[in-house]
Amino acid sequence: xxxxxxxxxxxxxxxxxxxxxxAFSMFRFVGDPIENMLGQERTVEDIERxxxxxxxxxxxxxxYYRFLEGAVQGNFGxxxxxxxxxxxxxxxxxxxxxxxxxxxxILAIIFGIAFGxxxxxxxxxxxxxxxxxxxxxxxxxPTFLIGILLIYIFSVELNWLPSFGRxxxxxxxxxxxxxxxxxGLKALILPAITLGLYQMTLIMRLVRSEMLEVLRQDYIRxxxxxxxxxxxxxxxxxxxxxxxxxITVIGLQLGAIIAFAIITETVFQWPGVGLLFINAIxxxxxxVMAAYLMLxxxxxxxxxxxxxxxxxxxxxxxxxxxxxxx
Amino acid sequence: xxxxSVFTLAAVLMATAAPLSAETLRWARxxxxxxxxxxxxxxxxxxxxxxxxxxxxxxRDVTGAFEAALATDWxxxxxxxxxxxxxxxxxxxxxxxxxxxxxxxxxxxxxxxxPNSDMKELIGSITEVRAVDDFTVEIVTDxxxxxxxSNLTNLxxxxxxxxxxxxxxxxQDFDGGEITFATxxxxxxxxxxLQSREPDVKTVMVRNEDYxxxxxxxxxxxxxxxxxxxxxxxxxxxxxxxxxxxxQDMPVQDLERVNAADGLVVKQAPQNRVIFxxxxxxxxxxxxxxxxxxxxxxxxxxxxxxxxxxxxxxIRQVVMRGQSEPAxxxxxxFVNGWTAEMDAESSTDVEGAKALLAEAGYEDGxxxxxxxxxxxxxxxxxxxxxxVGMLGQIGITVNLDAKPKAQHFPLITDGQTDFYMLGxxxxxxxxxxxxxxxxxxxxxxxxxxxxxxxxxxELDAMIQSLASNTDLxxxxxxxxxxxxxxxxxxxxIPVHHQVLNWGMSERVGIEVDPEDQPKIKYFTMN
Numbered sequence: 022x023x024x025x026x027x028x029x030x031x032x033x034x035x036x037x038x039x040x041x042x043x044a045f046s047m048f049r050f051v052g053d054p055i056e057n058m059l060g061q062e063r064t065v066e067d068i069e070r071x072x073x074x075x076x077x078x079x080x081x082x083x084x085y086y087r088f089l090e091g092a093v094q095g096n097f098g099x100x101x102x103x104x105x106x107x108x109x110x111x112x113x114x115x116x117x118x119x120x121x122x123x124x125x126x127i128l129a130i131i132f133g134i135a136f137g138x139x140x141x142x143x144x145x146x147x148x149x150x151x152x153x154x155x156x157x158x159x160x161x162x163p164t165f166l167i168g169i170l171l172i173y174i175f176s177v178e179l180n181w182l183p184s185f186g187r188x189x190x191x192x193x194x195x196x197x198x199x200x201x202x203x204x205g206l207k208a209l210i211l212p213a214i215t216l217g218l219y220q221m222t223l224i225m226r227l228v229r230s231e232m233l234e235v236l237r238q239d240y241i242r243x244x245x246x247x248x249x250x251x252x253x254x255x256x257x258x259x260x261x262x263x264x265x266x267x268i269t270v271i272g273l274q275l276g277a278i279i280a281f282a283i284i285t286e287t288v289f290q291w292p293g294v295g296l297l298f299i300n301a302i303x304x305x306x307x308x309v310m311a312a313y314l315m316l317x318x319x320x321x322x323x324x325x326x327x328x329x330x331x332x333x334x335x336x337x338x339x340x341x342x343x344x345x346x347x
Numbered sequence: 348x349x350x351x352s353v354f355t356l357a358a359v360l361m362a363t364a365a366p367l368s369a370e371t372l373r374w375a376r377x378x379x380x381x382x383x384x385x386x387x388x389x390x391x392x393x394x395x396x397x398x399x400x401x402x403x404x405x406x407r408d409v410t411g412a413f414e415a416a417l418a419t420d421w422x423x424x425x426x427x428x429x430x431x432x433x434x435x436x437x438x439x440x441x442x443x444x445x446x447x448x449x450x451x452x453x454x455x456x457x458x459x460x461x462p463n464s465d466m467k468e469l470i471g472s473i474t475e476v477r478a479v480d481d482f483t484v485e486i487v488t489d490x491x492x493x494x495x496x497s498n499l500t501n502l503x504x505x506x507x508x509x510x511x512x513x514x515x516x517x518x519q520d521f522d523g524g525e526i527t528f529a530t531x532x533x534x535x536x537x538x539x540x541l542q543s544r545e546p547d548v549k550t551v552m553v554r555n556e557d558y559x560x561x562x563x564x565x566x567x568x569x570x571x572x573x574x575x576x577x578x579x580x581x582x583x584x585x586x587x588x589x590x591x592x593x594x595q596d597m598p599v600q601d602l603e604r605v606n607a608a609d610g611l612v613v614k615q616a617p618q619n620r621v622i623f624x625x626x627x628x629x630x631x632x633x634x635x636x637x638x639x640x641x642x643x644x645x646x647x648x649x650x651x652x653x654x655x656x657x658x659x660x661x662i663r664q665v666v667m668r669g670q671s672e673p674a675x676x677x678x679x680x681f682v683n684g685w686t687a688e689m690d691a692e693s694s695t696d697v698e699g700a701k702a703l704l705a706e707a708g709y710e711d712g713x714x715x716x717x718x719x720x721x722x723x724x725x726x727x728x729x730x731x732x733x734x735v736g737m738l739g740q741i742g743i744t745v746n747l748d749a750k751p752k753a754q755h756f757p758l759i760t761d762g763q764t765d766f767y768m769l770g771x772x773x774x775x776x777x778x779x780x781x782x783x784x785x786x787x788x789x790x791x792x793x794x795x796x797x798x799x800x801x802x803x804x805e806l807d808a809m810i811q812s813l814a815s816n817t818d819l820x821x822x823x824x825x826x827x828x829x830x831x832x833x834x835x836x837x838x839x840i841p842v843h844h845q846v847l848n849w850g851m852s853e854r855v856g857i858e859v860d861p862e863d864q865p866k867i868k869y870f871t872m873n
Contacts, residue, residue: 052753058521061784062389062468064792068760103546104382104521104530169580176588184584185576187548290576292548300547300577303722305753 029329033322040318044311045085053077054101054305075101088311098308102300107312111294116196117187118286118293122278124209125217129278130271133221134260137228141236142255152225159222164281168215168288175211183208185290216285220274227270231263238262269328276324280317370872372568372855374865375582376595379547379575384519384529385503386458389465394501395864399552399571400442401503401535404433404452405496409858409869411619411681411776413496417447417504417536421496428491428817435482439559441506442533442540449478454507456486463518469498472814490815493822497775509534538564538868539571549574560868565856567872586611586850593870594850595863599670599725605850616859617672618847619679620772622724624717624734624840626650627765629800635716635765643715644765648707650837654693655700656741657734659843666729671843676834677771677781679844681861684778684826689834693841700741712742718764719747720755725845731768734842759798762789767798770845774862778826782810786833801838 054077055068072078076087091098097107136156140149158167176184188204190197199205235241236259244254283295290296294313301309380396381388398406404418418433439447456476459466472495475487488495510516513528533541538560539552550573554566574591576582579598585591587608597605597613606613626644627633633642643649659673675692678685704710719731728749735745745766758764773780787794787810788802809825816822833839849859856871 050754052751053757054753056753056756059465061796064468064795066791102381104387104519105526105546169584172581172584172588176590177584180588183590184588185581185590186574287578288581290574290578290581292545296577297547303751303753 025333026330029326033326036322037315037318041089041311041315042085044314045081045088048084048305048307048310049081051302051307051310052305054307056305058101084307088308092312092315097312100301100309101306102304102309107308110297110309111312111316112195113197114292114294114297116198117291118279118282118295120199121209121212121216121285121291121293122275122282124213125220126271126275126278128213129217129220129224129274133224134228134267136221137225138232138255138260140225141229141232144233153229156222156225159218160226164215164219164284165288167218168211168285171211171215172288182211184211187292212285212289212291215288216278216282220278223274224267224271227267228263231266232259235259235262272324272328276317276321279320369569370567371570371572372593372867372870372872373591374571374573374593374595374867375576375585375591377575377577377579377582378596379573380550382519382521382530383533383541383544384515384521384527385455385505385535386461386464386466387519387521387530389469389501391863396550396573397503397533397535398501398537398864398866399539399868400533400537400541401505402537403500403502403504404435405499406866407500407860407862407864409860409866411861413500417452423491423817424485429488431486431488431495432479433484433486435484436559437482439536440557441509441536442555443506443509445506445508447504447506447536448481449484450481451504451507452476452484453478454510455502455504458505458510458516458518459502461518463520465521466502470502472498491817492814493817493819494775494777494779497777501774503535505529506534538566542570547575558868564868565871566868568867568870571867583850589852592852593855593857593865595865597848597850599668599848602668602670602848610853611850612853613848613850614857614859615670615846615848616861617680618772618845618863619681619774619776619861620724620770620845621674621677621679622671622727622730622768622770622842622845623674623677624653624842625759625767625769625798626653626840627762627798627800628838629802630765633715633765637714643707643709643713646707647835647837648703649709650840652700652703652707652741653738653743654837654840655696655703656737656743657693657840657842658695658737659693660695661737662730662733663843666726666733667843667846670725670846670848672846674841674843676830677785677839677841678778678830679773679861682773682776682778682781683823684781684830686827686830689830692834697740704741704743710742712744714744714746715766716746716748716764718755718758718767719749720752720768721749723752723755724768724770727768727770730842760795762798762800764798769796769798771796772862778830779810779813782813782826782829786810786829786838799838801836803832806832 055071058071059067076084095108099105100107100110103110136152140152143149172184175182186208187199188208189202190199190205191201199209241254241259244258282293283298285291286293286295287299297309298313376392378392380393381390382393383397385397385401402416404416406414406416408414417436417439419436421431421433424430424432435449435452441447453476456473459470472488472492473486474489477485479485515527515529519525519527519530531544538555538558540555542551542553544550552571554569576585582594583598583601583605586594586605602613605611628644628650630642632640633644636643663669663671663673674690676689717731719728721728731747731749735747738745759767759769771781771785783793784796786797787807789797806829809829813822813825847859847861847863854872856873857865857869
């Protein structure tokens with residue numbers, strides 16, 4: 022067990038290092054940050070001085086090493102655009118993204134499972150067919166288009182919901198929340214739907230196909246033969262047995278929701294880390310880009326690591342194999 | 348009196364007792380101010396936000412003309428052209444109640460000259476600022492500087508005591524990531540007072556009821572809520588849905604929709620920015636073409652032919668949807684030295700262009716790479732694409748290479764491009780600024796944006812003499828003759844002047860400012 026854990030953690034650390042290395046080798050192609058930092062009146066001396074000060078004259082390997090050196094001490098450097106420590110900016114932006122991701126995930130899970138079960142049970146019904154066709158929209162339309170469509174319908178035409186921003190927020194111990202004000206909750210609706218739609222349709226289609234699979238099993242037929250109520254069969258026996266793969270996918274999709282919030286945040290001017298990252302790319306704000314990419318890769322690696330460790334507990338065969346007794 | 352009529356009377360009294368109802372202006376544009384420190388960054392959107400809270404000695408009004416702000420009048424001394432005397436406005440207070448005096452002016456100039464200051468280049472000619480009495484200062488320059496006032500319109504005045512008390516005398520070290528008190532707080536003399544600020548999210552300002560000019564300017568807006576919205580479609584949607592009263596950085600393709608919407612208008616004016624192409628004419632051979640051992644761009648006939656091949660009206664109609672003014676010189680119309688005649692000197696003549704090319708020995712044409720930005724100017728990449736087709740008509744095959752600005756501009760400043768697009772704004776409203784950066788031969792601190800390889804010593808000497816020529820008539824004659832050389836040499840190929848569009852609710856009354864720096868104190872609301 023210990024050896025397995027150590028091996029998996031070491032692999033994760035290696036993945037992180039490689040992600041960072043690839044990221045840093047790409048930054049030189051994004052452009053020259055100096056261009057945006059100094060006005061058009063700058064002189065050649067100004068450029069040289071700043072380039073020297075920021076260490077941009079060094080090779081990317083050296084820059085990467087210096088980034089790692091700071092990162093392990095919790096220092097991600099200073100944003101070129103905002104002139105503030107990156108860690109502070111990320112902490113300030115994280116609540117917006119996490120709240121949006123949480124609401125999207127909850128919406129996706131609730132509606133995904135509900136629609137999935139419904140379409141599986143009423144396989145040939147009109148409503149079920151309609152939901153199935155409509156779900157193609159969620160899978161095939163790009164997120165930014167869905168966002169703009171929702172803005173057009175609910176903000177511009179109907180004037181029901183705000184088209185951008187987070188509304189009023191309340192600060193609780195450094196965590197700014199939009200859950201406590203009416204405008205904050207209203208502002209959440211459109212971005213949460215936009216961000217969660219893809220995940221919802223994915224979960225729905227997965228639940229449906231798993232349900233159909235399970236409903237064909239012998240034990241369901243025996244349950245029917247015993248005269249159990251449909252409800253008991255569908256929810257106590259069938260749904261429960263479809264949940265194992267569904268939960269695995271949901272876990273992995275959680276990371277994706279946070280990572281793909283970039284597009285939704287740009288469309289809705291949602292002040293989270295995704296919008297921060299887009300701004301950073303346009304401005305060639307290397308410290309922010311580096312910190313964000315590392316943060317996202319840490320998150321994905323951590324989720325994968327946890328899933329791997331869970332398998333170890335769930336699947337006894339794995340344990341026996343790794344014990345090395347055979 | 349019956350009780351009901353007492354209530355009616357009270358209601359009437361209450362209604363009339365509050366004639367100044369609260370007017371909130373919800374204002375959006377694509378980006379936010381980088382910092383509030385008055386001297387840390389010399390950048391348009393940052394200055395715009397500061398202008399609401401801080402004031403310089405002199406500002407530009409909506410038409411671009413000088414207007415007295417914290418100085419009431421100014422003039423060079425009769426006996427010494429190196430000394431300017433500024434008389435200060437009396438009775439002005441900062442937001443914290445402290446009085447504005449000459450001491451604050453001296454302090455602010457000293458602060459703006461610190462190494463970390465981004466404003467130091469603009470006031471580089473100033474050697475000393477001294478207080479004569481409480482409301483008079485003298486500014487000493489290292490030589491006569493006829494255009495000194497135009498360098499002061501974004502130089503904001505701070506309170507010496509406030510700055511010292513909050514330990515923020517040193518200008519924020521922006522590149523070093525320093526946060527000072529002045530970065531997030533403001534104490535100016537301006538018409539609006541900072542109420543709250545979340546960078547990149549929201550900035551709220553309220554009217555300064557003690558402002559010295561509260562009776563001189565409309566000042567109808569009592570509260571300003573400023574929100575950057577990055578995505579152009581979202582920006583327009585927010586305007587259409589009535590969540591925004593005033594919008595800058597309006598996308599060209601949505602002008603019609605906003606204008607057609609109920610209660611919204613779009614106002615426009617020529618912007619202080621001209622778009623043009625530069626060509627490397629100084630090198631013996633260039634890399635970007637297919638001609639070995641020669642540089643076709645070195646021949647003035649080729650450059651003229653290229654200019655004649657470009658149909659500026661077609662670009663205006665098709666690419667810019669009418670939102671540009673064809674240009675014949677690389678100076679925006681309000682700049683000293685601009686003339687309508689020279690600005691009309693570009694014409695389209697495809698046959699003539701072919702003949703000129705043939706005369707220069709390139710009747711079969713040649714191929715060349717065009718470097719173009721794709722996120723800096725209005726429809727920049729589209730203009731370049733149109734140019735590719737137009738130059739193709741005279742046999743010049745152009746390979747377009749469009750990139751983000753952060754990758755494009757280093758090519759020009761490092762001399763790695765032979766044919767490029769550039770846009771130029773002139774904050775000083777004087778041709779000298781254009782010559783210094785775009786015409787003078789490239790050296791470490793002058794000619795930095797001249798990517799043409801053009802270097803004319805005689806012209807350079809003339810450009811340098813402009814800085815200290817106080818005889819304005821002779822100076823203007825020099826400017827005119829420098830322009831003549833630039834035009835005749837076809838140093839650049841002018842394309843057009845950008846047009847600036849502001850979207851606003853019909854209730855808002857304001858004219859477009861060519862510098863794209865709205866000052867909310869001029870806004871009326873009805």
